[in-house]
Amino acid sequence: MIHSIFSKESFLRWVILGFAVFLTLEIIYFRYSQAQTSFTPTYLQTLTEADQLYLDGNVEAAEQLYRQVKQPFPEESNSVDDEIITDPEQLSGANGVYWREAQRGWERKLEGATLVPLRLLVEKQPNFLPAHTLLIKALREFGQEEEVLPTIETAVSQFPESPDLTRLQAEALADDNQYLEASIAARQFAIVYPNHPDAPEFAELADDYFGRFRRDLETELIAAGIINVVVGGGDQAIQLAPLLLQGESGMGMRLASAELANRRVVNDPDIQEYVNSIGQPLAELMGRNDFEYEFFVIEDSSLNAFAYPGGKIFINTGSLMAIDSEAEFAGLLGHEIAHSVLSHGFQKVVQANLLASLGQTIPLGNLLNLAVLENSRRKEQQSDIVGTRAIATAGYAADGLHTFMTKLRDRGRSSTPEYLSSHPVPEDRVRYLQELIQQNGYNRYSFEGIERHALVKQRLQDLGVS
Ligand SMILES: [Zn+2]
Incomplete structure (x- = not known):
C-alpha cells in the first residue's frame, strides 16, 4: 500500500x-x-x-x-450563549476595558498593546465578533503569519455567516498561495448563503481564485516537465x-x-x-x-x-x-x-x-x-x-x-x-x-x-x- x-x-x-x-x-x-x-x-x-x-x-x-x-418539534430554545455581539456597549466591564485598550494599541500600531488584550477578549468573550476580526488583522499587520490561518479557522467556524471573516479567510489563504483553498472558502459562502447580498461577489471571487490556482499549477507543471504526463499511473x-x-x-x-x-x-x-x-x-x-x-x-x-x-x-x-x-x-x-x-x-x-x-x-x-x-x-x-x-x-x-x-x-x-x-x-x-x-x-x-x-x-x- x-x-x-x-x-x-x-x-x-x-x-x-x-x-x-x-x-x-x-x-x-x-x-x-x-x-x-x-x-x-x-x-x-x-x-x-x-x-x-x-x-x-x-x-x-x-x-x-x-x-x-x-x-x-419541541419549542425552539433561545440559546443566548451563541448570540453574536457586535456592539462594544454590550461588553461587560473588564471585557470593555480590553476592547478599548486593544483599539488604542491598534491605533498606535503597538504589537503587544494590541494583541495581548485582544487575545484575552477573544478567550473571555468568544461571541464578540469584532475582536476576532481585529485580532486577525493585527496578526497579519504584525507579521504573525503562522497564527493567522488557525485564528481565522476558529473564528469562521464560530461565525460562519460573517462575510467579513470569510473575506479575510480567502485573502489570507491567497496570501499564502493557497488559491484553491481560497476559492473553495469563497464558493462555500456563496452556496450556503445564496440570498446574502455579498453572495454574487463571493461566487466571482471563487472563480478568480480558481483561475489563479490553475494558472499557477500549470506553470509549475511545465517548469517541472510533467505537463504531458497522462493522468493516472495504471490501476493502482x-x-x-x-x-x-x-x-x-x-x-x-x-x-x-x-x-x-x-x-x-x-x-x-x-x-x-x-x-x-x-x-x-x-x-x-x-x-x-x-x-x-x-x-x-x-x-x-x-x-x-x-x-x-x-x-x-x-x-x-x-x-x-x-x-x-x-x-x-x-x-x-x-x-x-x-x-x-x-x-x-x-x-x-x-x-x-x-x-x-x-x-x-x-x-x-x-x-x-x-x-x-x-x-x-x-x-x-x-x-x-x-x-x-x-x-x-x-x-x-x-x-x-x-x-x-x-x-x-x-x-x-x-x-x-x-x-x-x-x-x-x-x-x-x-x-x-x-x-x-x-x-x-x-x-x-x-x-x-x-x-x-x-x-x-x-x-x-x-x-x-x-
Ligand atoms: Zn455528511
Missing part, C-alpha cells in the same frame, strides 16, 4: 490516514439515545393517505393530516498534479470509476429511475451546474452513503431499506450532494497533499479513502443547511433528513454496527436540524412519499439485494 517513493513525512501521513480510513467513511449515524421514533403501520398508513391528498392537489387537507400524526496509482488540474469533475470521474470497480452496482432501471428522479432535481437547486451528477446504488446492506467530488454519489441498499419515504431519501441525498457541491471531498484531497511534490504518485486507494473521510462538524452543518434547503424548495417534507437521523439514532440504541463505534458524530445533530427547520420556517408538513419508496424496497427484496 505504501510506495517506496514516499518521503518519511509522506509515509507517516499515509500510515495515519490508513488507520483513519476504515474508521471514518462518511457515515451518518447516532448512538446516543432519546425517545424512540414510531413508524407503526398506522402512522405510515396515515402518511400514505396524506400523500394521496397532496398528489391530488389537496395540499391543505394533506397538511392537516401530516400534522395529525407527526409529533410537533494516480499522479496527483494532473488530477488536480482536471478539477473536481475530472477527479470525481476518476475516483468514482475506481470505486465502482470494487462494488456491485444495482443495475435495475426502476431503481435507477427512482434515485435519479429525486437526486437530479435536488442537484439542480444547489448551484453547481458544472458537475455531471451521477447516483449509484451499491449492493451493500450496511447503512452508508457517501459523495465523491464532482457530483458522484453512492448509496448503499442498506440505507434505502432503512428509509421509509421519498422525503427521507431526499434528505439523505441532499446532504450527500451538498458535500460534493461544497467541495468537501476535493478539499480534503487537496489539503492532505499540499506538501506532496507535484510529480508524486499516490496509491489510488488512499485517494478514494481521503475523499470520503469524515467531515468536520462545520462541514456537516454546511451540508445539512444546503441539503435541507434544497428538499424544502423541492416541496418534500423539510424534515426528511431529520427523520432519517432520528431513526438512526434510535436504532443505535440496540445495536452498534462495527464501523460506527469510532465515528465522531456531533451529538446534537438531530436538535440542530430541528432548529434549522424552525428558524427558516421550512414546511415539515409537506409531501412524504411513502408508497413509492415502499415499492422500491419491495423491488430490492425481489431482486434479492436488500
Whole structure:
C-alpha cells in the first residue's frame, strides 16, 4: 500500500490516514439515545393517505393530516450563549476595558498593546465578533503569519455567516498561495448563503481564485516537465498534479470509476429511475451546474452513503431499506450532494497533499479513502443547511433528513454496527436540524412519499439485494 517513493513525512501521513480510513467513511449515524421514533403501520398508513391528498392537489387537507400524526418539534430554545455581539456597549466591564485598550494599541500600531488584550477578549468573550476580526488583522499587520490561518479557522467556524471573516479567510489563504483553498472558502459562502447580498461577489471571487490556482499549477507543471504526463499511473496509482488540474469533475470521474470497480452496482432501471428522479432535481437547486451528477446504488446492506467530488454519489441498499419515504431519501441525498457541491471531498484531497511534490504518485486507494473521510462538524452543518434547503424548495417534507437521523439514532440504541463505534458524530445533530427547520420556517408538513419508496424496497427484496 505504501510506495517506496514516499518521503518519511509522506509515509507517516499515509500510515495515519490508513488507520483513519476504515474508521471514518462518511457515515451518518447516532448512538446516543432519546425517545424512540414510531413508524407503526398506522402512522405510515396515515402518511400514505396524506400523500394521496397532496398528489391530488389537496395540499391543505394533506397538511392537516401530516400534522395529525407527526409529533410537533419541541419549542425552539433561545440559546443566548451563541448570540453574536457586535456592539462594544454590550461588553461587560473588564471585557470593555480590553476592547478599548486593544483599539488604542491598534491605533498606535503597538504589537503587544494590541494583541495581548485582544487575545484575552477573544478567550473571555468568544461571541464578540469584532475582536476576532481585529485580532486577525493585527496578526497579519504584525507579521504573525503562522497564527493567522488557525485564528481565522476558529473564528469562521464560530461565525460562519460573517462575510467579513470569510473575506479575510480567502485573502489570507491567497496570501499564502493557497488559491484553491481560497476559492473553495469563497464558493462555500456563496452556496450556503445564496440570498446574502455579498453572495454574487463571493461566487466571482471563487472563480478568480480558481483561475489563479490553475494558472499557477500549470506553470509549475511545465517548469517541472510533467505537463504531458497522462493522468493516472495504471490501476493502482494516480499522479496527483494532473488530477488536480482536471478539477473536481475530472477527479470525481476518476475516483468514482475506481470505486465502482470494487462494488456491485444495482443495475435495475426502476431503481435507477427512482434515485435519479429525486437526486437530479435536488442537484439542480444547489448551484453547481458544472458537475455531471451521477447516483449509484451499491449492493451493500450496511447503512452508508457517501459523495465523491464532482457530483458522484453512492448509496448503499442498506440505507434505502432503512428509509421509509421519498422525503427521507431526499434528505439523505441532499446532504450527500451538498458535500460534493461544497467541495468537501476535493478539499480534503487537496489539503492532505499540499506538501506532496507535484510529480508524486499516490496509491489510488488512499485517494478514494481521503475523499470520503469524515467531515468536520462545520462541514456537516454546511451540508445539512444546503441539503435541507434544497428538499424544502423541492416541496418534500423539510424534515426528511431529520427523520432519517432520528431513526438512526434510535436504532443505535440496540445495536452498534462495527464501523460506527469510532465515528465522531456531533451529538446534537438531530436538535440542530430541528432548529434549522424552525428558524427558516421550512414546511415539515409537506409531501412524504411513502408508497413509492415502499415499492422500491419491495423491488430490492425481489431482486434479492436488500
Ligand atoms: Zn455528511
